[in-house]
Amino acid sequence: MNSRIIYPNDEGGVSILIPAPECGLTIEEIAAKDVPAGKQYKIVDAADIPTDRTFRNAWEYTE
Amino acid sequence: MPSSIINSDDGVISGTSGLKSSGGDDGVLVFQSKGTECGEFDASGNFQFNSGYGSVATAYGCRAWVNFNGTGVVAIRASGNVSSITDNGTGNYTVNFTTAMPDANYSMVLTSGGTSTSLAARIDNPASLTTTSAGPILCVNTSFSVLDQLFVMVAIFR
Numbered sequence: 001m002n003s004r005i006i007y008p009n010d011e012g013g014v015s016i017l018i019p020a021p022e023c024g025l026t027i028e029e030i031a032a033k034d035v036p037a038g039k040q041y042k043i044v045d046a047a048d049i050p051t052d053r054t055f056r057n058a059w060e061y062t063e
Numbered sequence: 064m065p066s067s068i069i070n071s072d073d074g075v076i077s078g079t080s081g082l083k084s085s086g087g088d089d090g091v092l093v094f095q096s097k098g099t100e101c102g103e104f105d106a107s108g109n110f111q112f113n114s115g116y117g118s119v120a121t122a123y124g125c126r127a128w129v130n131f132n133g134t135g136v137v138a139i140r141a142s143g144n145v146s147s148i149t150d151n152g153t154g155n156y157t158v159n160f161t162t163a164m165p166d167a168n169y170s171m172v173l174t175s176g177g178t179s180t181s182l183a184a185r186i187d188n189p190a191s192l193t194t195t196s197a198g199p200i201l202c203v204n205t206s207f208s209v210l211d212q213l214f215v216m217v218a219i220f221r
Contacts, residue, residue, distance in 0.1 A: 009151060016150040020129070020142045023161050034147050034159040034197075051135045053211055057152045 003027045004049055005034075007041035008061035016049060126169065127160050127219040133175075133202065134211045154202035154209030155187065158217050163195040169221035171198050177213025180204040184215055 005017035005027065019030050027043055035041045050059070094102040094112075100119055102112035109121045127144035131137065137150045149157040171193075175184035187199035198219060202212040 005147075011152070013152055015152075016137070017147045017159075018131070018137050018139055018150060019147045020139050020145045020161075022142060023146045025146055025161070030147050030159075034149065046136065046138075049136070053134065053153065056211070 002046045004044050004046050005031045005041050006044055006049075006061060007035050007039045012060070013057055014059045014061040123220055125218050126164060126221045127158070128217060129158055130214070130216045131156075132213055133215045134177075134213050149197075152209075154211055156200045156202075156215065157192075158198045158200065158219075160196055160198075160219075164219070164221050165195070167193050167195050169198075169219050171200075172218045172220065173200060173216070175202045175212040175215045178204075178210065180206075180210065182207070184212065184217075 003019065005019075006014055007017075009015040017030065017034055019025075019027060023030070025033070031041055031043065090106040092104040093100055100113075102110070102114075103119060104110055105121075110124075111119045111121045113119050125143075127142075129142035129145045129148060130140045131142075131148055132140065133150070133154070133156060137148070139145070139148060144161045145158055146161040147159045149159065151157060171186055173184035173186070182203050182205045184200055184202045186193065187201040189199075192199040198217070200215065200217065201209055202215060204210045
């Protein structure tokens with residue numbers, strides 16, 4: 001599964017859901033289950049997530 | 064091989080040497096080897112086995128596990144009963160269960176490594192963040208500051 005789910009977290013940053021390949025759920029089912037209730041989220045390609053995590057805690061969610 | 068290892072009589076399966084079920088009365092399913100009990104499912108559905116323990120006792124299974132890379136492109140290497148992990152920030156992850164635990168009183172066993180200053184993985188704020196559906200993790204270095212870890216391994220027992 002080469003997708004990621006991103007949503008704004010309560011600390012003002014962004015949380016990134018990484019699906020488990022063997023779980024048998026679709027990305028939409030994982031989003032419905034694992035994104036906190038009431039949070040907006042986006043499904044993005046894994047390649048769109050930066051790999052340099054030096055300033056990871058400064059990442060922000062944008063529409 | 065005995066001529067009759069498993070017999071069925073009025074819905075009760077029994078055997079003089081192999082599988083035996085006391086069926087209708089107590090609902091216990093007993094596994095035998097050479098006439099000696101080596102495991103059973105008790106009436107509550109608990110699986111019990113010997114397997115070198117010395118007696119037949121309840122086995123407490125690992126209910127979920129995951130091995131993931133917490134650096135660079137964060138990714139799950141392999142897992143069981145885990146639907147996803149959440150990358151919340153540097154060294155801060157959450158393990159999300161496919162099938163929820165019956166309560167939040169499970170035991171999380173954590174380890175991590177792969178970076179030169181890595182020290183440990185620990186449960187993040189267990190009193191408030193541990194839920195039936197997710198377990199929180201923080202990875203820390205030798206100065207107890209959070210950091211990403213190349214190998215993060217988690218097992219949940221309940």
